[in-house]
Amino acid sequence: MGQGGSERGRRAHIAGAAAEDVAIRAYLDRGYTLAETRWRCPHGEIDLILRNGAQVIFAEVKSSATRDKAAARITAGQMQRVMASASVFLDGEPQGQLTDVRLDVVLVWGVGEVEILENAYGHG
Known part of the structure; x- marks a missing residue:
């Protein structure tokens, strides 16, 4: 792959961070x-x-030119990876898997x- 692919990757990273x-x-x-x-672990990012009081919120951010396009970028595989990663994170919390959690998607x-x-x- 030439410079075009790495440039697209760089732009995607910047857009994701924004x-x-x-x-x-x-x-x-x-x-x-x-x-x-x-936050990264072996299952993903x-x-x-x-945090909102004692509750821990895990948020997956999706962006695109329109709301509908951003929403369409949510996949079942991503949801499973986020849930598996959240479980690993919760192992380090004082209440462990009993922690009050919420799993959000943020559309931008x-x-x-x-x-x-x-x-x-x-x-949740």
């Missing part, structure tokens, strides 16, 4: 505390980990438009 920044601001504006960004589109889909995975 979308995560928008998502972080949305959570902070709601009074949440940011715990981790791009979690874009954002936040246009110029900083954002929607937090709370409990998007049906857990």
